[in-house]
Amino acid sequence: MIAEYGLIFLILSMLLSAFQFLLPLYQSLVYPNGAKKITISVERNSELIFYTTLVSYCCLVYCFVVSDFSLQITSQNSNSQLPLLYKITGVWGNHEGSILLWLLVMTFFGFLFSKHNFKNSFLKTNTLIVHALLCFLISSFIFFTSNPFERIFPPSIEGKDLNPLLQDPGLAIHPPILYIGYVGCSVVYSLAIAFLFSKDSSKEFIKILKPWVFLSWSFLTLGIGLGSWWAYYELGWGGFWFWDPVENASLLPWLTSTALLHTIIVSERKKKLLSWSISLSIITFCLSLLGTFLVRSGVLTSVHAFANDPSRGVYILCLLVFISGAGGILLYKNLHKYSDQNNVHLLSREGAISLNNIFMLTITGTVLLGTIYPLFTDAFFEKKISVGAPFFNATISPLVIPMVLGMILGPLMKWGRDDLKQIFFRLRPVIFINFLLMLLVWYFTYRGPVVAVIFIALAIWLATSSLFEIYQLVLINLKKKKSFNIPLKTVSQALAHFGIAILIIGATGTSILKKENIQFQEVGEVISTSGYEVKFMGVSKEIGTNYKSDFAKFELYKNGVLVSVLNPEKRIYNFGKQVTTEAAIFSTLLGDIYISIGDNNSGLWTTRIWFNPYTIWIWLGVLFMFIGGLISLKRSFKELK
Amino acid sequence: MKINQILILFLFFNFTNVMSIEPDEILEDVQLEQRAREISSVLRCMVCQNENIDNSNAGIAKDLRILIREELIAGKTNSQIINFVHNKYGDYVLFKPPxxxxxxxxxxxxxxxxxxxxxxxxxxxxxx
The missing domain is CATH 1.20.5 (Single alpha-helices involved in coiled-coils or other helix-helix interfaces)
Structure with missing residues (x-):
């Protein structure tokens, strides 16, 4: 019965969304001056849409928790033996549930936006109307093509298992976080569309837009970081980024929203680049949808492709064409209004930002094209090709180098117009420090490949220049006001750039400098790698809640002192008999010891031991960016008041 | 439906096993092994979702890994070996399209x- 309530509330939510954009449409057609009446109802209605979706979602969670296997979705993706946590997270471990979560987050954003207090009621109302239209499109998609409350007859006695790869705390929180990022872009999109309809001043629009961009950007960053962390420890290859279509799909909106938040800063300060800000707002949400389309439709196979149902693909494709088409036409019709604002000199702060945005969009375009190009050659030339990591590494890495240079020089340039000599003069201390640091890098990594040296040197330069920025400001403030107050704007920017710097170090170390030891290892045998001794202590059989495992024990010594005991596992899940490997990782700032076990070959175990230099810096970098984003978020909300 | 199920089976099969290069495949000569890794990182496993032959545990990938090492010992260059595999399997096998x-x-x-x-x-x- 609960499932039926869920369905009823889903339909209610769909109707309420439809009501919210149809009523104003009707009113504006019949009474052109009836705007005020709608305002109240639109805000109330946004709340209602959220509450009904929440109830519907809770019904689905309930069905998972009590293991109601008369539902298609639970019988396929849950199991009575599953720990409670994974019963709950199993809700979004499948296509239908994850789209319902998407809708829930989306309506929550509508709710949040309706609570967002600012004076411009026209912009607010219109944004909520556009947003309701988006909610309607998604909820009708759920209702017509992927109803999570579908019953099966006869009901199953026991459910199939949740994909064991998803039975993991890292992956449990990854989708909701990522969705906050993805779906946050829907508010940004709605705002941009509403603004194109209005005749308001750009200044207010940018101020309202800003917190939402920072919000979705921060969570996109964190979500992608979590996904990458999960891939690192769960897939057992010691890699963190595989250029899988789904990873690419999440990277695309991240890149454009990164470009967006930079143009917003310029738009706010110099009243320039407004057309960029609007275009990027629209493009970012379209790319999040495109990612969903690519993944859900099954045109690109991937681990995340839960279901390959063509009708769903067609529906999302239509949705995508409608949303991007409408945005595109509106943009095209209105863009000429702002075209005079794009006069930017290359040698200035905004010039550096713009140039970096162009690099960022080039990367976006290349990744997008690389991801869908195999479909294109297959359709038009009947040629099957593969575009994978080697292609992306070869095309993207050269683009990263000038971008990092831009990140180093940009923040130290002046707004408006700068002079090359003066830039050099201001940069002298940084250049000197960096010369020394580069010598150090060269000294310590000279055995590594040239690429590694280049990237690490650049990253260190970026890190020092970010710190230098903060240092300079502290100095100025100490002299002038005798206080330690540093503008938060600079702090968040420097933090995010510093995050990128250490992320580059981590990525370079992990992908280029790693050391591997693969061997048949006897019990008691010691393998030495990078200053550590790894002693294999044997494998025992353990029984978990819903799996059996080969539980290995390794002792990790450094200079003869025991530093850690590591337990990599190989699990066989009771249902479906799927095998997963759980790597064991010992992290230090200098690198990770990463162990996974393979098969038993008559007493000898295949063990794979990696030393991954600086890997933890990747996640630290992501964390720094996230914190930087949150600081900006808080500040931009404050500014509004 | 059948094909889908087989695909899904492959999917789990591949993603649930660790990097499948086995200790007995690894060459004694460190430099040759390094080159073998360089070659296998650009070759796609033909039956997997999105994995190079180093990370795949499919039989065909293992055969290719062994073939690469045999050719390396025979003194072939990297590009000769990649070309050979390319000619045999077509563009699909190359992660970096020609x-x-x-x-x-x-x-x-x-x-x-x-x-x-x-x-x-x-x-x-x-x-x-």
Missing amino acids: LKFYTFFLWISPFVIFFFLFLLFFRKKKID
């Missing part, structure tokens, strides 16, 4: 996009 007329646009796309955007954006200034 430059042909139908991949031309893919390869020049970063330049095209960059210069297009650059002109679109900084062209304004010259008129002023």
Whole structure:
């Protein structure tokens, strides 16, 4: 019965969304001056849409928790033996549930936006109307093509298992976080569309837009970081980024929203680049949808492709064409209004930002094209090709180098117009420090490949220049006001750039400098790698809640002192008999010891031991960016008041 | 439906097993082994979702890994071996698509996009 309530509330939510954009449409057609009446109802209605979706979602969670296997979705993706946590997270471990979560987050954003207090009621109302239209499109998609409350007859006695790869705390929180990022872009999109309809001043629009961009950007960053962390420890290859279509799909909106938040800063300060800000707002949400389309439709196979149902693909494709088409036409019709604002000199702060945005969009375009190009050659030339990591590494890495240079020089340039000599003069201390640091890098990594040296040197330069920025400001403030107050704007920017710097170090170390030891290892045998001794202590059989495992024990010594005991596992899940490997990782700032076990070959175990230099810096970098984003978020909300 | 199920089976099969290069495949000669890794990182496992032959535990990938090492010992160069595999299996096996007329646009796309955007954006200034 609960499932039926869920369905009823889903339909209610769909109707309420439809009501919210149809009523104003009707009113504006019949009474052109009836705007005020709608305002109240639109805000109330946004709340209602959220509450009904929440109830519907809770019904689905309930069905998972009590293991109601008369539902298609639970019988396929849950199991009575599953720990409670994974019963709950199993809700979004499948296509239908994850789209319902998407809708829930989306309506929550509508709710949040309706609570967002600012004076411009026209912009607010219109944004909520556009947003309701988006909610309607998604909820009708759920209702017509992927109803999570579908019953099966006869009901199953026991459910199939949740994909064991998803039975993991890292992956449990990854989708909701990522969705906050993805779906946050829907508010940004709605705002941009509403603004194109209005005749308001750009200044207010940018101020309202800003917190939402920072919000979705921060969570996109964190979500992608979590996904990458999960891939690192769960897939057992010691890699963190595989250029899988789904990873690419999440990277695309991240890149454009990164470009967006930079143009917003310029738009706010110099009243320039407004057309960029609007275009990027629209493009970012379209790319999040495109990612969903690519993944859900099954045109690109991937681990995340839960279901390959063509009708769903067609529906999302239509949705995508409608949303991007409408945005595109509106943009095209209105863009000429702002075209005079794009006069930017290359040698200035905004010039550096713009140039970096162009690099960022080039990367976006290349990744997008690389991801869908195999479909294109297959359709038009009947040629099957593969575009994978080697292609992306070869095309993207050269683009990263000038971008990092831009990140180093940009923040130290002046707004408006700068002079090359003066830039050099201001940069002298940084250049000197960096010369020394580069010598150090060269000294310590000279055995590594040239690429590694280049990237690490650049990253260190970026890190020092970010710190230098903060240092300079502290100095100025100490002299002038005798206080330690540093503008938060600079702090968040420097933090995010510093995050990128250490992320580059981590990525370079992990992908280029790693050391591997693969061997048949006897019990008691010691393998030495990078200053550590790894002693294999044997494998025992353990029984978990819903799996059996080969539980290995390794002792990790450094200079003869025991530093850690590591337990990599190989699990066989009771249902479906799927095998997963759980790597064991010992992290230090200098690198990770990463162990996974393979098969038993008559007493000898295949063990794979990696030393991954600086890997933890990747996640630290992501964390720094996230914190930087949150600081900006808080500040931009404050500014509004 | 059947094909889908088989695909899904492959999917789990591949993703649930660790990097499948086995200790007995690894060459004694460190430099040759390094080159073998370079070669296998650009070759796609033909029956997997999106894995190179180093990470795949499919039989065909293992055969290729062994073949690469045999050819290396026989003194072939990296590009000779990659060409050999390419000729045998077609474009699909290469993760870095070869430059042909139908991949031309893919390869020049970063330049095209960059210069297009650059002109679109900084062209304004010259008129002023």
